[in-house]
Amino acid sequence: MSVQNPAKIRNHDQEGTEFHGDSGSSRMSNEEPNLEGWTLYETLQRVGDVLRPAVESRLIAFGRLGSPHANFSFFPLAKLGGQFCFSQTPAVDQAEAVCAGKDVFDLRFFPVLKAPNVEDILRDVPLKTAFDLYVTGDPEVERLGAMAVSDYARLADIYLPGEGQLRYWPFNSDSLLEIGELEDHGEYFDYHPTARTHAAALALRDRLGALISLLRRRIYCVEGDPFRAGDPRVIPESNWLNPALWFDLKTGDVVQERDWSEDEVDYHRFEDGRENYTVRWRATMLIRTGQRSQHARSIHAVTTADWTKPKRIETKTSSAKECEAWLAAEMTANPKEPKQSRTEWLKEAQRRWPDLSERVFDRSWAGSIQKTGASAWSAPGRRKRSK
Numbered sequence: 135m136s137v138q139n140p141a142k143i144r145n146h147d148q149e150g151t152e153f154h155g156d157s158g159s160s161r162m163s164n165e166e167p168n169l170e171g172w173t174l175y176e177t178l179q180r181v182g183d184v185l186r187p188a189v190e191s192r193l194i195a196f197g198r199l200g201s202p203h204a205n206f207s208f209f210p211l212a213k214l215g216g217q218f219c220f221s222q223t224p225a226v227d228q229a230e231a232v233c234a235g236k237d238v239f240d241l242r243f244f245p246v247l248k249a250p251n252v253e254d255i256l257r258d259v260p261l262k263t264a265f266d267l268y269v270t271g272d273p274e275v276e277r278l279g280a281m282a283v284s285d286y287a288r289l290a291d292i293y294l295p296g297e298g299q300l301r302y303w304p305f306n307s308d309s310l311l312e313i314g315e316l317e318d319h320g321e322y323f324d325y326h327p328t329a330r331t332h333a334a335a336l337a338l339r340d341r342l343g344a345l346i347s348l349l350r351r352r353i354y355c356v357e358g359d360p361f362r363a364g365d366p367r368v369i370p371e372s373n374w375l376n377p378a379l380w381f382d383l384k385t386g387d388v389v390q391e392r393d394w395s396e397d398e399v400d401y402h403r404f405e406d407g408r409e410n411y412t413v414r415w416r417a418t419m420l421i422r423t424g425q426r427s428q429h430a431r432s433i434h435a436v437t438t439a440d441w442t443k444p445k446r447i448e449t450k451t452s453s454a455k456e457c458e459a460w461l462a463a464e465m466t467a468n469p470k471e472p473k474q475s476r477t478e479w480l481k482e483a484q485r486r487w488p489d490l491s492e493r494v495f496d497r498s499w500a501g502s503i504q505k506t507g508a509s510a511w512s513a514p515g516r517r518k519r520s521k
Contacts, residue, residue, distance in 0.1 A: 171196060171242030174220075174230050180274045184220075184243070185211075187273035194249040197231065197238040199436060206242070208251055208435040209233065233436060245272050247344035251433045253353060253422050261356055261418040262386035265303070269341045270295070270383075278334035285328045293334065301384050302411060305346055306377040349374045355423050358388060358415030369415060380411060388415040453487040458498035460486070465508035472511050 177184050177193070187193040188211045195211055198204040211218055217234040229237035246255055246268045256264065269275070270293065279293030291298050348354045349371065356369045369388065373379055378391045389411040461479070465472075472479075476499065483498075484490050503511050 171244050174241045177243040181277055191255060192246060192273055194244040194246060197241045199238055200236050202239040208433050210435060245341060247341055258419060258421050260386055261420045264420045269345060272341045274337045275341055278337050282331040282334035285330050303381045303383055305374055305379045346374055352423050355421050356418050357421050358418035360415055361413045386418055387413050388418055390414050453490050454494045454498060457483050457487055457490055458501050461498055461502035462506055465502055465506040465511055469508040470510045
């Protein structure tokens with residue numbers, strides 16, 4: 135499979151949809167107003183390489199299989215492998231891909247955390263894994279983050295994994311505004327925000343916001359080992375509105391801001407600010423609740439059952455049995471001298487049972503000879519006509 139050059143792909147957004155630098159989505163169709171996604175052209179603009187993150191299941195593909203008017207189906211590219219390939223220079227209303235011999239129209243792509251079938255893709259995993267793969271590791275965040283770092287190297291602490299990466303991340307939407315940009319900027323601090331640093335920050339906040347939304351809507355929950363006596367293993371959803379809760383990206387723990395008014399101990403100051411937080415839940419897991427969104431219940435995933443196969447007429451079992459019984463009776467009546475050739479017997483059999491294939495007839499022929507011991511019927515050549 136190869137991904138087309140973005141310059142050679144016609145812009146499907148010319149008909150009323152514009153691409154913006156933020157993470158807004160374009161409507162998929164009038165009949166599905168709540169199912170949103172990026173067009174192929176828009177996805178290429180956002181992530182560059184479509185194929186790699188799609189095969190890695192970090193970008194989710196949908197499309198209409200077989201017809202521009204078919205319902206949208208999910209294409210699990212990691213499983214389809216070489217059965218799926220993009221078309222070269224597709225025009226508007228033409229197939230953008232081919233899957234096992236069938237045309238695919240109107241491709242749309244989603245970040246995993248915003249996919250309509252996220253529950254089927256993102257299984258129960260450590261919260262840290264989900265964060266690494268689908269928030270900071272989201273393909274759009276990766277691409278825009280690299281651009282932001284090239285504009286200002288200190289932003290590597292936010293976008294690039296490593297020892298220096300930002301350790302504590304908020305679970306509160308108001309605090310999201312501080313993620314992706316440095317608080318202090320200007321000539322004195324040698325940091326001037328650019329269009330690229332702003333675009334990266336918007337994408338990062340959007341993915342983090344999508345994760346928090348899944349928790350608030352109870353599509354997922356977070357389970358962990360409570361550090362405080364009396365706390366439940368499953369973190370109550372009301373906590374996702376608590377501005378004091380943060381996620382420790384280094385350990386995978388859910389922590390809470392320390393209340394310094396109640397604790398007058400003089401703590402050592404760490405560069406990563408760990409003295410400002412206390413652990414609430416350790417070894418946290420992102421768990422599906424079993425509550426499915428409206429779209430997830432009706433989404434069809436393309437499998438080998440949808441692939442184009444040559445048509446084959448299946449012979450009914452009853453026809454095969456009846457044919458073999460008929461042949462055995464004829465062989466028993468004339469074991470040494472068949473009345474006609476095998477080809478003529480085949481024609482007569484297919485007149486009696488129109489759905490009988492030659493292959494099934496051959497099996498019935500051989501089975502009848504074995505049962506009756508009429509070995510003369512297996513001899514080649516034309517049969518003598520009875521006088």
